[in-house]
Each structure stands twice: as structure tokens, then as C-alpha cells.
Amino acid sequence: xxxxxxxxxxxxxxxxxxxxxxxxxxxxxxxxxxxxxHLQTLQPLFVHLQxxxxxxxxxxxxxxxxxxxxxxxxxxxxxxxxxxxMSRAAAIVLIAVAGWWYFTPPPTQETGGIxxxxxxxxxxxxxxxxxxxxxxxxxxxxxxxANTAAREVSNLREIxxxxxx
Amino acid sequence: MDLHTFKTSILPNKNKLYRVALRITxxxxxxxxxxxxxLIKVWEKRNDWSRIDNLQAWCMQMVKNRxxxxxxxxxxxxxxxxxxxxxxxxxxxxxRKAELSDTVGKVKQLMQQLPDQQRLAMHLRxxxxxxxxxxxxxxxxxxxxxxTNIFRARKGIKSKLLQLWTTS
Numbered sequence: 001x002x003x004x005x006x007x008x009x010x011x012x013x014x015x016x017x018x019x020x021x022x023x024x025x026x027x028x029x030x031x032x033x034x035x036x037x038h039l040q041t042l043q044p045l046f047v048h049l050q051x052x053x054x055x056x057x058x059x060x061x062x063x064x065x066x067x068x069x070x071x072x073x074x075x076x077x078x079x080x081x082x083x084x085x086m087s088r089a090a091a092i093v094l095i096a097v098a099g100w101w102y103f104t105p106p107p108t109q110e111t112g113g114i115x116x117x118x119x120x121x122x123x124x125x126x127x128x129x130x131x132x133x134x135x136x137x138x139x140x141x142x143x144x145x146a147n148t149a150a151r152e153v154s155n156l157r158e159i160x161x162x163x164x165x
Numbered sequence: 166m167d168l169h170t171f172k173t174s175i176l177p178n179k180n181k182l183y184r185v186a187l188r189i190t191x192x193x194x195x196x197x198x199x200x201x202x203x204l205i206k207v208w209e210k211r212n213d214w215s216r217i218d219n220l221q222a223w224c225m226q227m228v229k230n231r232x233x234x235x236x237x238x239x240x241x242x243x244x245x246x247x248x249x250x251x252x253x254x255x256x257x258x259x260x261r262k263a264e265l266s267d268t269v270g271k272v273k274q275l276m277q278q279l280p281d282q283q284r285l286a287m288h289l290r291x292x293x294x295x296x297x298x299x300x301x302x303x304x305x306x307x308x309x310x311x312x313t314n315i316f317r318a319r320k321g322i323k324s325k326l327l328q329l330w331t332t333s
Contacts, residue, residue, distance in 0.1 A: 002267055003297065008171075013319065014316075014319050014320060015316070016312055016315055016316040016319065020294050020296065023290075023291065023293070023294070026216040033212045041326060041327060041330045042323070042326065043265065044265055044268035044269045044271070044320060044324075044326065045269075045271075045272050045326060047265055047269050048269045048273055048276070049291045049292055052184065052273075052288075052292045053184070053292045053293070055180070055183070055184050055187065056183065057179055057180055057183045057197060057200065058197075058238050059199070061179060061200075061201075062176055062179070064201070064203070065176070065179075065201055066172075068201070068205060069168070069171070069208050070203065072205070072208070072209075107199040
């Protein structure tokens with residue numbers, strides 16, 4: 001092993017002028033080669049760097065991440081399908097309402113009003129009788145109302161006299 | 166297609182993202198949460214991928230920001246050196262490890278004591294092997310600031326290591 005080269009690389013490393021490849025060489029040397037005594041002071045640094053570069057996540061990490069991603073994808077697909085379904089249903093309802101409104105004819109005069117002429121009395125005598133009967137009925141009901149009112153007034157008077165005593 | 170890109174170009178960076186998050190939060194469980202949350206965010210922004218030059222640096226920047234937010238929220242950031250150290254997945258130099266483990270642990274502590282910017286810049290360069298340009302993008306600072314931070318961090322560690330060596 002060319003220790004002079006290693007010493008030169010070490011100087012460059014601490015000056016910050018080594019390349020990534022040269023830094024790898026240093027780590028490899030201090031971790032796997034026989035290190036002379038005068039360089040052993042710095043050995044722990046490079047061993048630490050080498051060991052640290054081997055720290056890793058557990059084997060099941062990939063699986064757990066991919067499952068999470070798949071879960072997210074499925075949720076998105078489900079959300080999309082509901083959204084699509086809703087928009088399609090809304091479109092169908094809109095078309096149906098628009099079609100019904102467009103094709104239904106507006107109401108005509110015949111269907112909209114009542115033809116009262118069919119019930120009109122043509123005979124003057126019959127008309128007179130009908131009017132007479134209607135007035136009689138009104139008069140009878142008015143009389144009944146007056147009698148009821150008179151009865152109520154009489155009752156009130158009796159109650160008033162009872163309290164005066 | 167998006168899922169394929171995610172699996173081939175983004176997910177393979179998970180350990181780099183994790184280490185950056187770990188360096189900032191100092192907590193393995195929190196760091197894992199940060200990476201997971203970031204990857205989901207990255208996925209949600211998949212429509213932007215085509216406009217991004219360097220997906221890795223972009224993800225790294227997102228992890229960094231999310232981890233910093235988490236630390237700020239938590240306020241009392243503590244690092245369990247033993248936990249971190251025991252996470253090394255590979256046994257390096259079994260014969261030398263015993264004698265080195267103490268000083269390696271001390272280096273880890275020294276790195277944790279560095280100012281935030283210096284620590285992150287040195288981590289991205291010396292552990293993740295990123296170019297100065299990429300680091301500048303991730304840290305959202307200039308190229309010269311990146312170089313200065315790395316230079317100071319390395320010098321600081323070196324001088325403290327030499328001090329340790331002479332006192333022991």
C-alpha cells in the first residue's frame with residue numbers, strides 16, 4: 001500500500017479538495033486495510049463514516065410504504081367514481097326536466113276555465129222561482145239568528161238579576 | 166408508470182433519506198416516520214416529477230425540511246449514541262472493532278456536537294457521497310457555503326480527535 005498517497009489524500013481531504021472517488025478510497029483504506037500506527041489517530045473517523053453509510057431501514061419498509069400509496073390510489077379512484085356517478089345522474093335529471101318542459105304544451109283556454117254558460121237558467125219563470133226560494137231561505141236563516149240572539153239576551157238578564165239578589 | 170418510477174428511482178434512496186433524517190432528528194423511529202411521510206408527499210406530487218432535474222436531491226431536501234420541522238416541534242432533541250451505533254448492519258473488521266468502538270463512538274459524539282449546518286454538510290458529503298452542487302441544492306445554501314461548512318467540520322473533528330489521542 002502506498003502510504004504516501006494516503007497521506008497526500010488525507011491532506012487534501014482536510015483542505016476540502018478531494019474528489020468523491022478519493023474520499024471513497026480513504027474510507028476503504030481505513031476500514032479494510034492495515035493502517036500504520038502514525039495514521040491510526042484518524043482511523044475512527046473514517047470507520048465511523050463507513051459504518052454510518054450502512055445504517056438502513058427495515059426490510060418491511062418498502063412494503064408498508066407501497067401499501068400506503070395503494071390505499072391512497074384506491075381512495076382516489078373511489079372518490080372519482082362517486083363524483084362521476086353523481087355528475088352523470090345530475091345530467092340525466094336535467095335533460096329529463098328540460099325535455100318534459102319543452103314537449104309539454106301550454107294550458108289552453110278550454111282546459112283552463114269553467115264554461116258557466118252550460119249551467120245558466122234560460123226560462124224566466126224558473127229563474128224567478130229560484131230567486132224567490134233563495135230569498136226565502138235567507139230570510140228564514142236571518143229570523144232564526146234573531147230568535148237565538150233574543151234568547152241569549154233573556155238568559156243574561158236572568159243571570160244578572162240572580163247576582164243582584 | 167408513476168408507480169414504476171417511484172419504485173425504481175425514488176424508493177431505492179430510502180436509506181439515504183433515512184440517514185439524513187436520523188442525523189437531524191437523532192431518533193430512529195422518528196427518522197423512519199419522516200422518511201415515510203416524505204415519500205407519501207413525494208408520491209402526491211408526482212405530477213411535478215417531470216419538471217425536477219434531480220429527484221434524489223429534491224427528496225433529500227424534503228426530508229431535511231420535514232426532519233427540521235419535527236425537531237423544532239419536539240424542542241428537546243436528544244441522541245442516543247448507543248442506539249445509533251448498534252444499528253450498523255454490517256460487522257466491519259471484527260478483530261479491530263473492539264479497540265476502535267470507543268473512539269468511533271466518540272467521533273459520532275463529536276459529529277453530533279458540530280453546528281447543524283456543518284454536521285449536515287459533512288454527512289451529505291462524507292456519508293452519502295453527494296456532490297457539492299447537490300448538497301447546495303438540498304441545504305438551500307450557496308456552493309461556497311457548502312465548502313466552508315465541510316471544511317470547518319472536518320477540521321474541527323480532526324483537531325478534537327488529535328486532542329483525544331494526546332490526552333489518552
